[in-house]
Amino acid sequence: MLKIILQSTKQITPFNEPARDLRIQNKPLWLHQRDAFTPFVRREMEIPEGEKIPRVKEPSIVYRDNLFFDMQYIEAFLTEATKQNNPVRAAFSLDDPAFREHCLPLSSSYTKKDDLYFADLWYYPNGPVDDEVEPLIIDLQAREIGYYHVPTYMATQVGDLIYYVPLRSMMAIDSWVHLFIADMVFGLFGRGARFESRINNEVIFKLKVVARAIFEGKQVLDSSALVTIGKNCIIDPSAIIHGPTSIGDNVTINAGAVIENCIIGDNVNISQGCQLMLSVVCDGTFLPFRASLFMTTLMDNAMVAQNACLQMCIIGRNSFVGAGTTFTDFNLLSDQIRALDGSGKLSDSNRPVLGGCVGHNCRIGSGIIVYPARTIESDVVLIASRDRPVIDKDVTYEESDHHGLPAKGQHRRLYPRMGEMVDESW
Numbered sequence: 001m002l003k004i005i006l007q008s009t010k011q012i013t014p015f016n017e018p019a020r021d022l023r024i025q026n027k028p029l030w031l032h033q034r035d036a037f038t039p040f041v042r043r044e045m046e047i048p049e050g051e052k053i054p055r056v057k058e059p060s061i062v063y064r065d066n067l068f069f070d071m072q073y074i075e076a077f078l079t080e081a082t083k084q085n086n087p088v089r090a091a092f093s094l095d096d097p098a099f100r101e102h103c104l105p106l107s108s109s110y111t112k113k114d115d116l117y118f119a120d121l122w123y124y125p126n127g128p129v130d131d132e133v134e135p136l137i138i139d140l141q142a143r144e145i146g147y148y149h150v151p152t153y154m155a156t157q158v159g160d161l162i163y164y165v166p167l168r169s170m171m172a173i174d175s176w177v178h179l180f181i182a183d184m185v186f187g188l189f190g191r192g193a194r195f196e197s198r199i200n201n202e203v204i205f206k207l208k209v210v211a212r213a214i215f216e217g218k219q220v221l222d223s224s225a226l227v228t229i230g231k232n233c234i235i236d237p238s239a240i241i242h243g244p245t246s247i248g249d250n251v252t253i254n255a256g257a258v259i260e261n262c263i264i265g266d267n268v269n270i271s272q273g274c275q276l277m278l279s280v281v282c283d284g285t286f287l288p289f290r291a292s293l294f295m296t297t298l299m300d301n302a303m304v305a306q307n308a309c310l311q312m313c314i315i316g317r318n319s320f321v322g323a324g325t326t327f328t329d330f331n332l333l334s335d336q337i338r339a340l341d342g343s344g345k346l347s348d349s350n351r352p353v354l355g356g357c358v359g360h361n362c363r364i365g366s367g368i369i370v371y372p373a374r375t376i377e378s379d380v381v382l383i384a385s386r387d388r389p390v391i392d393k394d395v396t397y398e399e400s401d402h403h404g405l406p407a408k409g410q411h412r413r414l415y416p417r418m419g420e421m422v423d424e425s426w
Helices: 029-037 071-084 097-103 176-201 203-216
Strands: 002-006 043-047 060-064 067-069 088-093 111-113 116-124 134-137 142-149 160-166 170-172 227-229 240-242 245-247 258-260 275-277 292-294 309-311 338-340 346-348
Touching: 029 067, 029 071, 067 116, 067 176, 071 088, 071 116, 071 134, 088 097, 097 142, 097 160, 097 170, 097 176, 116 134, 116 170, 142 176, 160 176, 170 176, 176 203, 176 338, 240 245
Parallel strands: 002 043, 002 060, 088 134, 227 245, 240 258, 258 275, 275 292, 292 309
Antiparallel strands: 060 116, 067 170, 088 116, 111 116, 142 160, 338 346
């Protein structure tokens, strides 16, 4: 089968980078796409944005490279598509709660026709054609999970914050909030849901997991069936690690650290007393003592200093968050949190709680408080001051504090907006 990739040059705010280059679950999106299709395709071609798809006479899968999907979805999609043996396009219905609640808000990539929403994923049994294609709806197999019991004024559904966790995942990445959904709801929660489904439905698998825990003398959540550790890792005996958790190579985890249901990349250093829950920590990240992450992604080579607290956040690569800085996630006066959508406008995020987002190559000083859903653009430097102890609006590159400093030339701009020129005189 031939794979045809339609390039999307649209940049995701505040990273100023196309979706395909952003990390999801510690892998660039383009690598997720390649891995999902590896068992099914023999060759591929990329089509620059605006160019026509060449006419070829062989079975072809066509998709835009801002889509996130997993192997479970692609396997179900191709199985049904080849069975129908007609040109089809991936579609969603509002009856699917995972799509309705998590994919559709803030999006700009889906094409609405009648009661269906079409994604940029096609299958052609005899090569791409201009004829009308049929919709192919694949059930995401979502299950409702109330992951956090809170006072009823924070959540309208009997005091639970609800996610609809799919066993199959597919969504367009149009906003930084979609990265959060892909990492947390479709990623970590989805991994846990698939494991739970196997435990409940596969007796042999369940017996193997229990037997391994007994052999290792551990509880099931602590056993190697749920906690995988790479090569050359140093883990203090007092650290607490609960699965499902995956830890990469050359990782150091020091005394008193607590890690629950996380993805930890390679060459990560987690110091004493750090608390990591439902988070993705990418390659090369450094967490000094008592840093706290909850449902947060740190992209590669990020650093979060001591006593900082990040909740439901996305932090870009090569960015620094100073000591004692706090990213809040709950709007005190309203149950509506607005975030930047796929067209760059503020829209309802459909989330009662949501943290903030920091772009690439940022430097965030110590002791700053960031309000929910605020974004800090790539290459920004923020210094805490009496005039601005709180970040209550989105911060652009032009508002960066380094512009007024004598050493402003030492901070290079690496991620300009599309069409902007970079001053190389630094």
